[in-house]
Amino acid sequence: MVLRRVxxxxxxxxxxxQRVKKVGFEDIACRKEESGxxxxxxxxxxEDSVDKHHFYLLEPLVWEQWxxxxxxxxxxLRRVxxxxxxxxxxxxxxxxxxxxFIRSHVPPRTERMAVDQDWSSVYPTAAAFKPASVPLPIRxxxxxxxxxxxxxxxNLELIKIPNFLHLTPPAIKKHCxxxxxxxxxxxxxxxxxxxxxxxxxxxxxTVDYVSAGTSIRNPKARVVTLRVKLSxxxxxxxxxxxxxxLVGERYCKDTDVLNITTDRCPLRRQNYDYGIHxxxxxxHESWKTEMWxxxxxxxxxxxxxxxxxxxxxxxxxxxxxxxxxxxxxxxTKEELxxxxxxxxxxxxxxxxxxxxxxxxxxxxxxxxxxxxLNIQALP
Amino acid sequence: xxxAVLQTLAxxxxxxxxxxxxxxxxxxxxxxxxxxxxxxxxxxxESGRNAAKYIIKQFPQYFDKxxxxxxxxxxxxxxxxxxxxxxxxxxxxxxxxxxxxxxSVDLFDQLVQAGTPVSLExxxxxxxLLCFYGDGESTPEKQEGQKEDLEEPxxxxxxxxxxxxxxxxxxxxxxxxxxFKIMPERNAHSYCTMIRGMVKHGASAKAYDMYMDLLxxxxxxxxxxxxxxxxxxxxxxERFLERWELAKVFLNHMVQQGVQPNxxxxxxxLKTLRRCGGVGRxxxxxxxxxxxxxxxxxxxxxYDHLLFIFYRGVDLCPPGIILEVLDDVExxxxxxxxxxxxxxxxxxxxxxxxxxxxxxAYRLNKAMEKGDNWKFLDMDRLNAYWSKFFSLLCMMxxxxxxLKWYKEMSLSVFYPTPKNILDLLQALDAANxxxxxxSVWEDMKQLGFSRRQDLLEELLSLMSREQHPEEIQLAFAKxxxxxxxxxxxxxxEQAPLEWTGSVLCHVTLLFxxxxxxxxxxxxxxxxxQINRIPTEQVMDEFLNCAKQTNCSxxxxxxVKLAASLGLPSSQRLKSRTEKEFELSEKQKKTLxxxxxxSDSSDSDSDSDSD
Numbered sequence: 001m002v003l004r005r006v007x008x009x010x011x012x013x014x015x016x017x018q019r020v021k022k023v024g025f026e027d028i029a030c031r032k033e034e035s036g037x038x039x040x041x042x043x044x045x046x047e048d049s050v051d052k053h054h055f056y057l058l059e060p061l062v063w064e065q066w067x068x069x070x071x072x073x074x075x076x077l078r079r080v081x082x083x084x085x086x087x088x089x090x091x092x093x094x095x096x097x098x099x100x101f102i103r104s105h106v107p108p109r110t111e112r113m114a115v116d117q118d119w120s121s122v123y124p125t126a127a128a129f130k131p132a133s134v135p136l137p138i139r140x141x142x143x144x145x146x147x148x149x150x151x152x153x154x155n156l157e158l159i160k161i162p163n164f165l166h167l168t169p170p171a172i173k174k175h176c177x178x179x180x181x182x183x184x185x186x187x188x189x190x191x192x193x194x195x196x197x198x199x200x201x202x203x204x205x206t207v208d209y210v211s212a213g214t215s216i217r218n219p220k221a222r223v224v225t226l227r228v229k230l231s232x233x234x235x236x237x238x239x240x241x242x243x244x245x246l247v248g249e250r251y252c253k254d255t256d257v258l259n260i261t262t263d264r265c266p267l268r269r270q271n272y273d274y275g276i277h278x279x280x281x282x283x284h285e286s287w288k289t290e291m292w293x294x295x296x297x298x299x300x301x302x303x304x305x306x307x308x309x310x311x312x313x314x315x316x317x318x319x320x321x322x323x324x325x326x327x328x329x330x331x332t333k334e335e336l337x338x339x340x341x342x343x344x345x346x347x348x349x350x351x352x353x354x355x356x357x358x359x360x361x362x363x364x365x366x367x368x369x370x371x372x373l374n375i376q377a378l379p
Numbered sequence: 380x381x382x383a384v385l386q387t388l389a390x391x392x393x394x395x396x397x398x399x400x401x402x403x404x405x406x407x408x409x410x411x412x413x414x415x416x417x418x419x420x421x422x423x424x425e426s427g428r429n430a431a432k433y434i435i436k437q438f439p440q441y442f443d444k445x446x447x448x449x450x451x452x453x454x455x456x457x458x459x460x461x462x463x464x465x466x467x468x469x470x471x472x473x474x475x476x477x478x479x480x481x482x483s484v485d486l487f488d489q490l491v492q493a494g495t496p497v498s499l500e501x502x503x504x505x506x507x508l509l510c511f512y513g514d515g516e517s518t519p520e521k522q523e524g525q526k527e528d529l530e531e532p533x534x535x536x537x538x539x540x541x542x543x544x545x546x547x548x549x550x551x552x553x554x555x556x557x558x559f560k561i562m563p564e565r566n567a568h569s570y571c572t573m574i575r576g577m578v579k580h581g582a583s584a585k586a587y588d589m590y591m592d593l594l595x596x597x598x599x600x601x602x603x604x605x606x607x608x609x610x611x612x613x614x615x616x617e618r619f620l621e622r623w624e625l626a627k628v629f630l631n632h633m634v635q636q637g638v639q640p641n642x643x644x645x646x647x648x649l650k651t652l653r654r655c656g657g658v659g660r661x662x663x664x665x666x667x668x669x670x671x672x673x674x675x676x677x678x679x680x681x682y683d684h685l686l687f688i689f690y691r692g693v694d695l696c697p698p699g700i701i702l703e704v705l706d707d708v709e710x711x712x713x714x715x716x717x718x719x720x721x722x723x724x725x726x727x728x729x730x731x732x733x734x735x736x737x738x739x740a741y742r743l744n745k746a747m748e749k750g751d752n753w754k755f756l757d758m759d760r761l762n763a764y765w766s767k768f769f770s771l772l773c774m775m776x777x778x779x780x781x782l783k784w785y786k787e788m789s790l791s792v793f794y795p796t797p798k799n800i801l802d803l804l805q806a807l808d809a810a811n812x813x814x815x816x817x818s819v820w821e822d823m824k825q826l827g828f829s830r831r832q833d834l835l836e837e838l839l840s841l842m843s844r845e846q847h848p849e850e851i852q853l854a855f856a857k858x859x860x861x862x863x864x865x866x867x868x869x870x871x872e873q874a875p876l877e878w879t880g881s882v883l884c885h886v887t888l889l890f891x892x893x894x895x896x897x898x899x900x901x902x903x904x905x906x907x908q909i910n911r912i913p914t915e916q917v918m919d920e921f922l923n924c925a926k927q928t929n930c931s932x933x934x935x936x937x938v939k940l941a942a943s944l945g946l947p948s949s950q951r952l953k954s955r956t957e958k959e960f961e962l963s964e965k966q967k968k969t970l971x972x973x974x975x976x977s978d979s980s981d982s983d984s985d986s987d988s989d
Contacts, residue, residue, distance in 0.1 A: 106825065109398065112397045121393045
């Protein structure tokens, strides 16, 4: 099938058995090998036939890559050089890029592979992607214009990326079964996560790096991460608050986990020792109380404490004044503080300050204030 | 053990039946396609490695930068320049250690001229060096000067059990002899080294004389010397019995001098017996008994010699010996102890083929796969072994077993030889499994056998012998197409293959049977080009084909051709054409006209015979 550009505005596809006129650039011919005839013209194919689809897709693929065979209908493709007449059907001259010594086409060994072969023998170790050894019809890459992604033969994209063809699940099963002899039994007493945590509260994480190169060293291998839950450490309230203040960002409040990552020493062992040292120092320091800690102000507090706050003072004063205006006998501050309504008020204020403003806390505050000041609801 | 984990993981992996050997690149264009290619590729890889080693050795100054972290000392070049300068015994010792033959000889001469006494030990080690490396240098590039002497190509054949010529590069008045003569005192070691060197380089008579000198001096030889002498026996005497007698003499001397024989002694003895014909057969079993008595484990070389003695003769022996040998070989995994070990499997498989015993071959194969035994077969020997095994399989086994082995082993472990393909075709024929032939043809193309006349003839005759069902016939026609292309290619590399008569007949038949009349007619036209006549069968088939496709023109052309060739069957063909085809008027006239031609030619011949 001869594709010929007639004018600049569009393509016109013509199929002839006759000479191809010189048009100004290369034409492409698709020749069926068996009968020696060329594929028919575009008009012969019905609207939605597969072969017509081939024509539309064929051209860009042949432009972009030198294809020998139309990948859709497996007919042979031939590029006819521009300029000059060339009798398409009978000419056997190969112009242009025909090489001197053409190796006859060798079928890739995927055709001889059995369907139930042992894949771990084909890819026993990590290796680059070999298109002739992997019997999968993979395409990868940016699609050519109005076409499909390029096929796997000679596809650099597939070769560049790391592949895990050597670690398919059956292969991993085999490896595990073989390596079982090197392993000792898991201790039977540690059969749940909680027990593991209870006996071994500190988790150490290190990473080993392997790469193909002249050097086996990798500077990233010295990093050591320590993880411990604060609930496993013996801390009282003050110590815990002080520890959290000391470590700052390394503590995660949601999971109650302290993460210490050390990489300041050149060797992994040194970093591990340093991490353990850090943990010990933090623990001991948080138990000590310095003199200047008594100067802790309200801004340093982590949570709101109602005792000795202005809210308490205000509430008590207001109640005293109410009681004085009602001419009740002197009630003491302690009685007031111990009364039900004040306690309610206290709880609601604490909840509001500590947990933030939600529907719940706001309504609780409203109720408690109403009770405190003996206000009835608005009609 | 550092490698234990890797070894366990490696044990989970089996052989891949479609891949070539792991040393080759796994790419369809870079895999070897036949035995010659695989040998070439593996040798070129090895030669590349040797070239790299040579460059590193020659120019160590360019390879002093250490890239690897931590450093790998065995990959860095060694410092091979001698450190000690000056003329002294230490310098001589150093050069001997560094294997610099010429330098050590020069230094020794200098020392002798200066009058410094060189100790016996050093002289002995110098003699060792000279006898081991011959008279040339240990590095090959300095041997150019010496190669001019050895002009006959036959002398380059190495000492191997396949050929019987010894690498003879012993020259008269070489350095070793000279130094030996000027030595003020000699001990047993000196004599022994000289004897071993002479035997190694092919001067067996001199070695014998040297041995006589040793005996005269009342020295004792060591076991290696005796081994060398026994190896040299076939070159000292011609007749079988004399050879055996001489070997016995040496053995008696060993007993007298109290030298304990080892495995190599017995192997050398058996190797000598290989060339002793009938004497060998009777004596070798006694040798084996002696080995048992001395509690020496036989190696593969022992068995190789045994099998060669018994099974390579003209008359075949009963399989008793080989059964015992196999019994022992199956039990254990061997380590290399003798350079001749490598030939065992090939010889054994040859013996199995000669005895036509497939069970023995299976046992041998199992023994080969056991432990480390497969390491004894390198690329060449592997191919020879498997191709013999495959021939035996084709002869003796059922076709499905044969095909199973073929699919698993061919093109990955071994590359079939033309003989193997022939055997396979015959096996397919015997089992009436001819539909596999197109895939065999594909393999033939890949192996590069598509231009061999004998294979083509066999293939085509099998395909065209009988009529087959439709798809098979089409596949056969496609093969015929390929074969036609081989004969006609406008090759840049190769000239097109010449047509022969039978090939042409078969191709025409195959085309006719599928109804490709035009192609078949093209073939018919070629008959005249090569001056051959198509057979009756071909012409009948062609007519059938033409009838099926209603090409009466072709039929008439055929009759014309037959008439022009003056064939006796042209009359018959003509009448067939008239009867079976619907001819137009013009065609009928043409047909008539042909008849008159043939008549006239007949009358001419009649007149000639008068």
